[in-house]
Amino acid sequence: xxxxxxxxxxxxxxxxxxxxxxxxxxxxxxxxxxxxxxxxxxxxxxxxxxxxxxxxxxxxxxxxxxxxxxxxxxxxxxxxxxx
Amino acid sequence: xxxxxxxxxxxxxxxxxxxxxxxxxxxxxxxxxxxxxxxxxxxxxxxxxxxxxxxxxxxxxxxxxxxxxxxxxxxxxxxxxxxxxxxxxxxxxxxxxxxxxxxxxxxxxxxxxxxxxxxxxxxxxxxxxxxxxxxxxxxxxxxxxxxxxxxxxxxxxxxxxxxxxxxxxxxxxxxxxxxxxxxxxxxxxxxxxxxxxxxxxxxxxxxxxxxxxxxxxxxxxxxxxxxxxxxxxxxxxxxxxxxxxxxxxxxxxxxxxxxxxxxxxxxxxxxxxxxxxxxxxxxxxxxxxxxxxxxxxxxxxxxxxxxxxxxxxxxxxxxxxxxxxxxxxxxxxxxxxxxxxxxxxxxxxxxxxxxxxxxxxxxxxxxxxxxxxxxxxxxxxxxxxxxxxxxxxxxxxxxxxxxxxxxxxxxxxxxxxxxxxxxxxx
Numbered sequence: 001x002x003x004x005x006x007x008x009x010x011x012x013x014x015x016x017x018x019x020x021x022x023x024x025x026x027x028x029x030x031x032x033x034x035x036x037x038x039x040x041x042x043x044x045x046x047x048x049x050x051x052x053x054x055x056x057x058x059x060x061x062x063x064x065x066x067x068x069x070x071x072x073x074x075x076x077x078x079x080x081x082x083x
Numbered sequence: 084x085x086x087x088x089x090x091x092x093x094x095x096x097x098x099x100x101x102x103x104x105x106x107x108x109x110x111x112x113x114x115x116x117x118x119x120x121x122x123x124x125x126x127x128x129x130x131x132x133x134x135x136x137x138x139x140x141x142x143x144x145x146x147x148x149x150x151x152x153x154x155x156x157x158x159x160x161x162x163x164x165x166x167x168x169x170x171x172x173x174x175x176x177x178x179x180x181x182x183x184x185x186x187x188x189x190x191x192x193x194x195x196x197x198x199x200x201x202x203x204x205x206x207x208x209x210x211x212x213x214x215x216x217x218x219x220x221x222x223x224x225x226x227x228x229x230x231x232x233x234x235x236x237x238x239x240x241x242x243x244x245x246x247x248x249x250x251x252x253x254x255x256x257x258x259x260x261x262x263x264x265x266x267x268x269x270x271x272x273x274x275x276x277x278x279x280x281x282x283x284x285x286x287x288x289x290x291x292x293x294x295x296x297x298x299x300x301x302x303x304x305x306x307x308x309x310x311x312x313x314x315x316x317x318x319x320x321x322x323x324x325x326x327x328x329x330x331x332x333x334x335x336x337x338x339x340x341x342x343x344x345x346x347x348x349x350x351x352x353x354x355x356x357x358x359x360x361x362x363x364x365x366x367x368x369x370x371x372x373x374x375x376x377x378x379x380x381x382x383x384x385x386x387x388x389x390x391x392x393x394x395x396x397x398x399x400x401x402x403x404x405x406x407x408x409x410x411x412x413x414x415x416x417x418x419x420x421x422x423x424x425x426x427x428x429x430x431x432x433x434x435x436x437x438x439x440x441x442x443x444x445x446x447x448x449x450x451x452x453x454x455x456x457x458x459x460x461x462x463x464x465x466x467x468x469x470x471x472x473x474x475x476x477x478x479x480x481x482x483x484x485x486x487x488x489x490x491x492x493x494x495x496x497x498x499x500x501x502x503x504x505x506x507x508x509x
Contacts, residue, residue, distance in 0.1 A: 047367050051398075054116050055118070066495070067447065071316035072315075073312075074316070081228025
């Protein structure tokens with residue numbers, strides 16, 4: 001099997017497993033979490049995933065142009081001739 | 084000022100907790116953030132990037148995010164050609180002039196300079212009480228590259244807003260038109276002469292590249308101090324994925340008079356398709372008087388690259404909400420299947436070959452320290468100073484063993500300074 005096919009099979013396998021493993025976890029999500037009144041700390045800016053969005057954008061741009069990997073939390077490619 | 088700032092912080096937190104803001108979505112007021120990045124590689128590329136980010140609530144709950152970016156780059160960049168034990172004269176990959184490369188040094192193209200402009204606009208609007216839709220467009224242009232992209236996203240809050248699931252997709256259409264035109268893949272650098280006007284015109288026609296992305300995410304509140312986000316992305320690219328400015332050397336064989344010495348350089352060639360995949364886990368936790376941010380990403384693609392990245396930052400607040408943010412990032416990647424340090428003169432030429440150090444096996448490390456200073460309610464200044472380095476070990480092919488006395492991976496040392504000014508308004 002070629003490397004490309006292997007990667008594709010691996011990707012499908014991964015997505016399938018993630019779906020199967022994710023469904024019970026989603027059920028588990030229903031029992032996790034806190035009441036709205038306990039969300040004071042989580043509402044602070046530094047506790048949100050969007051904190052320092054400009055810095056995240058700079059990071060993505062720098063590492064996209066200097067390393068072979070990208071993506072994960074956002075869009076992986078395109079938009080710059082730097083790589 | 085300070086009591087106002089802390090009161091305001093407490094009020095924002097209280098309001099957010101009462102209305103129950105989503106774990107993934109910061110419900111903030113209108114804001115602007117202006118940032119400048121100064122990026123300086125030791126003896127190589129220097130770049131300045133300015134970004135203006137604008138968030139505004141428009142009518143009918145529609146939110147606008149506008150991001151304008153300007154980049155200016157100049158300096159030297161490694162071409163991929165091998166260093167030699169002697170001084171060598173090489174033709175620049177963009178054609179024309181020759182440069183003298185001192186003994187033992189990595190050949191670089193120092194004619195490299197470019198400016199890039201980018202505009203991103205995203206509109207978001209609530210779809211019912213717990214869901215949000217986003218629609219965005221982006222454009223960027225530089226002398227040798229143009230890109231146009233569209234993206235769409237959807238998030239849904241569940242479990243009393245303790246869970247947020249997200250799905251987004253993007254499509255990008257890029258056109259590459261290198262300075263000096265395209266040269267045939269695997270052709271010899273500097274060998275082109277006597278071309279007809281038609282041939283020349285064809286060589287300067289832009290080549291296209293299409294990129295498709297899908298990102299899935301799940302953010303979950305674990306307890307009153309901890310939130311976790313799991314995400315994964317798949318990116319497919321097809322079209323012209325070769326770097327038109329990168330070359331690789333053909334070197335003398337093991338039985339020659341000077342094994343490992345470069346004889347000539349050829350333009351690189353990469354496959355026209357690539358599929359990249361990444362999974363990532365990020366956790367935010369309030370601990371020891373600060374907010375810890377820990378993330379891990381695993382990446383794999385069908386070019387044979389595998390990578391791990393670990394990023395740890397800690398936001399420690401002091402009096403008046405002034406905060407320090409120490410940060411460390413560790414990264415390691417394996418080489419692409421077609422990455423070669425060089426090709427030996429005897430033996431067949433591979434179909435795909437690139438000596439680009441970004442496709443080599445290497446490790447990278449980033450250390451940084453940031454500082455956030457609120458100057459008045461709703462306004463803060465931030466400064467981040469970081470050091471980034473890459474170290475690789477690119478062994479020569481077995482046939483040459485230790486005959487190559489110079490380090491084949493071009494070391495990289497970078498200082499990055501970011502300065503930002505953020506302002507909220509109503």
